[in-house]
Amino acid sequence: MLILAGLGLYDEYDMPLKVLKFAKKVDKIYAEFYTSLLTGTTIEKIENILGKKIEVLDRKKVEYEGYKIVEEAKDKDIMFLTAGDPMVATTHVDLAIEAKKRGVKLIIINSSSIYSAVGITGLQLYKFGKTTSIVFPEENYFPKTPYYVIKENLERELHTLCLLDIKAEENRFMTANEGLKILLELENKIRENVISEDKKVVVLARAGSLEPKIVYGKIKDLINYDFGKPLHCIIIPGKLHFMEEEALKYLALSI
Amino acid sequence: MLILAGLGLYDEYDMPLKVLKFAKKVDKIYAEFYTSLLTGTTIEKIENILGKKIEVLDRKKVEYEGYKIVEEAKDKDIMFLTAGDPMVATTHVDLAIEAKKRGVKLIIINSSSIYSAVGITGLQLYKFGKTTSIVFPEENYFPKTPYYVIKENLERELHTLCLLDIKAEENRFMTANEGLKILLELENKIRENVISEDKKVVVLARAGSLEPKIVYGKIKDLINYDFGKPLHCIIIPGKLHFMEEEALKYLALSI
Numbered sequence: 032m033l034i035l036a037g038l039g040l041y042d043e044y045d046m047p048l049k050v051l052k053f054a055k056k057v058d059k060i061y062a063e064f065y066t067s068l069l070t071g072t073t074i075e076k077i078e079n080i081l082g083k084k085i086e087v088l089d090r091k092k093v094e095y096e097g098y099k100i101v102e103e104a105k106d107k108d109i110m111f112l113t114a115g116d117p118m119v120a121t122t123h124v125d126l127a128i129e130a131k132k133r134g135v136k137l138i139i140i141n142s143s144s145i146y147s148a149v150g151i152t153g154l155q156l157y158k159f160g161k162t163t164s165i166v167f168p169e170e171n172y173f174p175k176t177p178y179y180v181i182k183e184n185l186e187r188e189l190h191t192l193c194l195l196d197i198k199a200e201e202n203r204f205m206t207a208n209e210g211l212k213i214l215l216e217l218e219n220k221i222r223e224n225v226i227s228e229d230k231k232v233v234v235l236a237r238a239g240s241l242e243p244k245i246v247y248g249k250i251k252d253l254i255n256y257d258f259g260k261p262l263h264c265i266i267i268p269g270k271l272h273f274m275e276e277e278a279l280k281y282l283a284l285s286i
Numbered sequence: 287m288l289i290l291a292g293l294g295l296y297d298e299y300d301m302p303l304k305v306l307k308f309a310k311k312v313d314k315i316y317a318e319f320y321t322s323l324l325t326g327t328t329i330e331k332i333e334n335i336l337g338k339k340i341e342v343l344d345r346k347k348v349e350y351e352g353y354k355i356v357e358e359a360k361d362k363d364i365m366f367l368t369a370g371d372p373m374v375a376t377t378h379v380d381l382a383i384e385a386k387k388r389g390v391k392l393i394i395i396n397s398s399s400i401y402s403a404v405g406i407t408g409l410q411l412y413k414f415g416k417t418t419s420i421v422f423p424e425e426n427y428f429p430k431t432p433y434y435v436i437k438e439n440l441e442r443e444l445h446t447l448c449l450l451d452i453k454a455e456e457n458r459f460m461t462a463n464e465g466l467k468i469l470l471e472l473e474n475k476i477r478e479n480v481i482s483e484d485k486k487v488v489v490l491a492r493a494g495s496l497e498p499k500i501v502y503g504k505i506k507d508l509i510n511y512d513f514g515k516p517l518h519c520i521i522i523p524g525k526l527h528f529m530e531e532e533a534l535k536y537l538a539l540s541i
Binding site for chain 2: 037039040042043044045046047048049051052080115116117118119121124127128131132138139141142143144146147148150151153155156157158159160161162163164183187189238239241243274277278281282
């Protein structure tokens with residue numbers, strides 16, 4: 032049996048009880064923390080809660096040798112832990128498909144995810160359009176996708192959740208400041224009047240923690256603001272309902 | 287202190303450990319199950335896990351007298367439980383705002399939600415557009431919103447999550463069958479070629495449970511299919527990536 036289980040958003044207490052319940056019974060626990068990770072805890076603390084050792088796998092082990100985990104799950108109970116909800120990253124979907132292909136029983140344990148946790152800003156979830164990711168630019172690689180996703184959502188008055196790049200192996204997590212700079216650079220390149228320094232956006236830092244930071248303000252005022260430790264994300268609001276205006280007024284720090 | 291906490295999707299083991307941890311310490315626990323509910327458990331089972339009684343509040347108590355809960359949280363530690371992620375329903379956002387207005391410390395505990403759990407279908411979350419709700423039609427009330435939301439998402443090749451109405455007080459939960467019938471009726475009324483009997487859709491039943499049902503097929507083949515107990519939701523896929531086609535092939539039952 033293969034159990035794909037989510038640990039939730041922030042620390043070792045965000046996992047559902049179901050994860051703990053299954054962890055007690057399984058033969059082996061793997062985890063990966065390169066697609067996302069829990070910045071409010073350590074692997075040791077998670078192991079302490081689970082009462083079992085975790086073997087953390089790197090990208091290569093999961094993406095090229097994932098079938099080995101699935102093979103192992105043919106006659107053992109294997110748990111595979113991830114941050115957030117387990118079926119958000121393509122990599123985990125691949126493992127699920129592999130399990131089904133090989134006739135391995137599959138259980139998925141859902142958990143909290145940034146996709147719904149953005150609700151803590153007071154913005155209404157059903158008013159979010161397509162989500163986008165802002166990635167670290169590289170030489171000859173500066174994707175324009177986020178710009179066009181934001182543009183299309185704004186045209187329909189919808190909010191855009193911008194997830195920020197994680198390079199866990201290098202201990203690099205894109206800050207909201209870097210993300211905002213990239214959005215302004217994209218405006219400079221493309222010039223279709225989507226992003227401006229005066230555009231008001233929401234930054235959410237450490238969603239899932241007991242003290243997440245929610246800041247609402249113009250890009251020019253947020254771009255040098257210190258949002259503290261990762262993970263961060265940016266929300267480009269579409270048309271705000273007056274209830275959402277009210278929510279931001281009380282739930283976010285306005286600067 | 288007011289703690290807005292999510293119980294997750296399906297049963298009493300879906301709550302994060304953090305909910306249990308706080309429940310042990312609080313003075314009082316309220317809950318509401320009219321915006322959504324956990325169909326895989328009972329209030330007694332949740333109480334057993336928490337080791338405390340829960341006072342379940344009806345819509346009136348929450349929407350018109352919610353300020354009383356917030357007032358009580360001024361000098362007591364009050365936990366307010368909901369199904370799913372706590373900040374998805376407007377009602378809970380209102381409570382959060384009320385707490386901030388009255389200077390009451392607010393803690394939000396995120397949990398699994400249908401918004402990310404739809405990932406178990408193998409459809410990619412970032413390819414979902416705006417979400418919509420299909421409600422029980424009433425005399426002179428047959429909202430066309432879902433039709434237009436689906437139309438706009440399809441024009442952008444995006445998937446649409448259709449949440450189905452819950453009238454918990456009357457023990458009525460819209461089935462996917464009823465939802466699909468309503469979509470066909472909307473096509474009959476509006477006639478902009480968005481929905482047809484041959485349109486392939488995904489139905490997801492009992493997300494969050496150990497054995498959720500995921501069925502992929504034409505509306506005409508699904509409309510009389512028995513998806514079992516609630517809750518159900520419908521996903522109208524946009525353009526499928528070949529990886530998503532592959533995922534549906536293995537993770538869903540194709541009929």
